Amino acid sequence: MKSYLFIVILLFVAISISGCSKSGAYGSEEAIKRGDVVYRNEVVNLEKFEQFLINLSNKKEDTIRVTAYTHEGDPIFQDLRFDGEVIHYTYDNSNDQFAGNDKGKVSDVCKEVIEKENTQGEIEYLISGCSKNLEHILISIEKKH
Template sequence: MVVISIIGCSKSGAYGSEEAIKRGDVVYQNEVVNLERFEQFLINLSNKKEDTIRVTGYTHEGDPIFQDLQFDGEVIHYTYDNSNDEYAGKNKGKETDVCKEVIEKKIHKAKSNI
């Protein structure tokens, strides 16, 4: 199992998971949808080809958290946007950063017989 944890650039406006899937966002809730789009982004990254992608997750209450990645051929411009999260508190808003690479992190879950 691969867990995607990314922070990225945000397009304004909240929308639900069905709309996010239609827009081509990589959506994660109980499962990851449009994962092939993320895989294509990684291929473009390794080929130094410009690309933009949005990863959208949802809180338990259903509020969207947007993570946008914009690769300009050299670096990744990243924005994390939780401004639509009703319970974000004082950490609510957008944060930006610049990254040089994406690191893959694999997490293996132990099987349960319960």
């Protein structure tokens, strides 16, 4: 009887853990393998982001995913799909355990990616000109001297 109870409890714990796993979430190593532009302490796959900017200026269709990670390691996805005219943008922080009331996906249509220097002297790239007046930082890199 004790072994049966132990197996039932073990099964319950296994089901509970798998039920709490983050759907669609993946770590930074997987994000890099998938070709995401990964933004944590540094930017990985920066060349993909730079190519996206070139394609924007040349009105060439392109798609990228920028994946940032919170201090706790939760992914925040920003998907940009340029159709040759506008950027279809989706911000997804549904896997961020501390997102609070703003947790979920937000989609918008935007006109551009802008570059500006922040107070730390870094260059920030932001999605801008959006119909919902969104402006999110995509990545931030050290200024080239």
